[in-house]
Structure formats: C-alpha cells, structure tokens
Amino acid sequence: xxxxxxxxxxxxxxxxxxxxxxxxxxxxxxxxxxxxxxxxxxxxxxxxxxxxxxxxxxxxxxxxxxxxxxxxxxxxxxxxxxxxxxxxxxxxxxxxxxxxxxxxxxxxxxxxxxxxxxxxxxxxxxxxxxxxxxxxxxxxxxxxxxxxxxxxxxxxxxxxxxxxxxxxxxxxxxxxxxxxxxxxxxxxxxxxxxxxxxxxxxxxxxxxxxxxxxxxxxxxxxxxxxxxxxxxxxxxxxxxxxxxxxxxxxxxxxxxxxxxxxxxxxxxxxx
Numbered sequence: 001x002x003x004x005x006x007x008x009x010x011x012x013x014x015x016x017x018x019x020x021x022x023x024x025x026x027x028x029x030x031x032x033x034x035x036x037x038x039x040x041x042x043x044x045x046x047x048x049x050x051x052x053x054x055x056x057x058x059x060x061x062x063x064x065x066x067x068x069x070x071x072x073x074x075x076x077x078x079x080x081x082x083x084x085x086x087x088x089x090x091x092x093x094x095x096x097x098x099x100x101x102x103x104x105x106x107x108x109x110x111x112x113x114x115x116x117x118x119x120x121x122x123x124x125x126x127x128x129x130x131x132x133x134x135x136x137x138x139x140x141x142x143x144x145x146x147x148x149x150x151x152x153x154x155x156x157x158x159x160x161x162x163x164x165x166x167x168x169x170x171x172x173x174x175x176x177x178x179x180x181x182x183x184x185x186x187x188x189x190x191x192x193x194x195x196x197x198x199x200x201x202x203x204x205x206x207x208x209x210x211x212x213x214x215x216x217x218x219x220x221x222x223x224x225x226x227x228x229x230x231x232x233x234x235x236x237x238x239x240x241x242x243x244x245x246x247x248x249x250x251x252x253x254x255x256x257x258x259x260x261x262x263x264x265x266x267x268x269x270x271x
Contacts, residue, residue, distance in 0.1 A: 030204050031254070032242045033071065034222070035213045037090040038064040039236040046125050046147055050117035050217075051182070053085050060086075061093060062267075063237035068094030069269045070262030071239070075100040077208040080200060082112035082215060090237070091213040097271070111196025114215035115166075118173045118183030126150035132172050162231065163224045166217055186221075193222045201244055226251035234258040 038060030042049035056064065071094065081091040091106045098104070120128035126140070129150035133140035136157055144150045151165075158165045167186035177183035184192075204210055214222070219240065220230045226242060228251070234240070239262045241254040 028207060028246050030201065030207045030244045030246070031209045032200070032244065033074070033076075033209065033211045034219055034240045034242055035067060035090065035094065035211065036216055036219055036234045036236055036238050036258075037086040037213055038062075038067075038093070040086050042122075043236060046145075048117050048120045048123050048125055048128050050114045050121055051084070052121045056086060056089055056093075060090075060236060063263055064090040064093035065097060066266035066269075067237040067239065067263040068097030069266030069271070070264070071211075071266075072097045072099045072269075074098070074209055076104060076211050077206075078107065078200075078204055078210040079104050079213075080107050080109055080112065080210060081213040082114065082218070083108040083110045084113050084215070087112070087213045087215065091211060094213070095211065097266070109196050109199065111192045111199070112212065112214045112218060115170055115189055115217045115221065116173075116182050116184050118177030119180060120173065121182075128173075129154060131176070132169055135172055160231065162220065162233075163229065166220055166224075189218070189221050190225050193218060194225055197222065197226075201246075205246070207246065223253070223257060228253045228257060230257050232258065235260055237263045239263075 038056045040049065040054040040056055040060055042054035044057050076098065079091055079095055081087040088106055088108060095101065095104050095106070117128060124145070125147040126142070126145050129147070130140040130142070130144070133154055136154065138153050138157055140150055140153055154165060155162070170184065170186040170189055174183040174185040200210065200212070216234050219234055223230055223240065223242070228242070235258055238258040238260050240257045240259060243252050243254050245252070
C-alpha cells in the first residue's frame with residue numbers, strides 16, 4: 001500500500017514539474033498585441049495626422065470598444081500607448097472591455113508616437129503625397145484628392161514596397177522642413193521606436209501579454225525594425241500580434257499584420 005501511495009505521489013510530482021517546466025518555457029516569450037488607434041476626425045477628413053492630434057469619431061470609439069471586446073478574455077500584464085490622445089483613449093476604451101485583467105494602467109511612452117510630418121501636419125493628405133510625388137518625378141493631380149488615389153502612383157513607383165515608401169517619405173519631410181524643424185528622418189524614427197520596444201521588453205521580464213496602442217506609420221516602422229513586412233496600410237483598430245522570444249532574442253509575427261478579426265468579432269458581442 002505504501003509503495004502504491006509513493007508511486008502515485010511521484011507521478012503527481014512529475015506532472016507538477018512538467019507543468020512548471022511548460023509554464024516556465026511559455027513565460028520565456030512576450031506576446032505584444034499592437035493596435036492602431038480608432039478613427040479620428042483627421043482620419044475622417046483625410047488630413048495628415050502625425051504628432052498633431054484629433055479626437056476619436058463615433059466610429060473610432062466604437063472601433064476601440066469592439067477591438068477591446070474581441071480581446072476581452074486576454075489577460076494583459078501591462079498596457080502601453082503613445083503619448084498622443086487618440087492612442088491613449090483607444091487603449092482606455094479597449095481595456096474597459098477586458099474581463100481577464102483585474103488591474104491595469106495605460107503607460108504612455110513618447111517613443112511610440114506617430115511619425116512627425118513636419119510642414120504638412122494638418123494638411124489634406126493628398127497635398128503631402130503630391131509634393132512627395134513631385135520630388136520623385138511623379139505627377140499626382142489635384143483630382144487625386146484622397147490618400148488612396150494620391151499614394152497609388154507612389155506605391156507603384158516603389159513596386160508595392162511600403163517599407164521603402166515610408167522611409168523615403170520621412171527622409172523627404174525632414175529635408176523640406178527647413179522652417180519649423182519638427183520632422184524626423186527614418187533613422188530617427190527607427191531609433192526611438194527601438195528604444196521604446198527595448199523598454200517594454202525589459203519591463204516585462206516574465207513574459208505574458210501586453211497591449212500596445214500606436215499609429216499607422218509608427219507601427220509599420222516598428223514592425224519593419226523587427227523584420228516583419230507590412231504589405232498594406234494598417235486599418236484603424238487593427239491588431240498585430242508580435243511575439244518576442246527572450247531566450248533567442250528574436251521577434252516573430254503570429255497571424256497577419258493589421259488583423260481586423262478582433263474588432264469584427266467584438267462588434268457581435270454584447271458588453
């Protein structure tokens with residue numbers, strides 16, 4: 001009888017050790033749910049919105065809420081956003097829907113803010129892209145009065161390479177911003193975003209899940225820095241899952257960049 005009890009205890013102990021080992025292995029990774037903020041007034045008006053800010057529209061609020069509902073059963077150990085209001089508000093609205101996180105606080109990081117578009121801040125989007133197109137030797141007519149039609153010839157020029165497109169747009173904005181000097185080139189953008197991500201990694205040594213709310217181009221730059229290719233503009237309230245392996249010190253993407261399924265699923269759920 002004693003032998004059977006001892007054997008049973010050893011089995012339980014082995015199972016416990018096995019579970020602990022699995023847990024330890026799992027905690028060696030950090031899953032970062034990178035979300036783009038909800039739609040803003042400037043998004044609605046199709047205006048350049050970098051370090052300038054605009055409030056969320058009704059649709060933007062709904063998108064943030066639905067995205068949060070789609071993620072409501074994910075336990076987050078930390079929540080981050082850029083220091084711009086549209087990102088901070090999106091993070092708050094999303095986390096208010098969460099059922100798996102008991103305590104949370106939105107940690108703002110300046111390093112996560114959107115790219116500064118310098119002299120074009122607040123202008124209609126087509127004006128900035130028309131100027132950039134002219135710089136590239138392209139003809140973008142005023143009739144291309146939307147971001148989609150204005151950027152189409154530029155994307156064609158770059159053969160769909162959005163990484164190069166965004167990098168050279170940032171470099172162009174830095175070059176022409178001789179008066180205000182508030183622009184940043186691609187190297188500066190990469191440097192601050194890498195610093196922000198390094199801080200997040202060091203602040204979460206035990207792994208788990210964190211939410212990070214930022215902006216269209218800053219997220220694209222961030223993913224590019226981690227070796228993840230973005231093939232199309234990221235939608236408002238989209239989510240990209242980035243996994244950092246502490247042991248290997250590598251990043252990998254889980255699913256697709258700019259995933260709208262969380263927001264779409266959330267729109268079907270009651271509060």
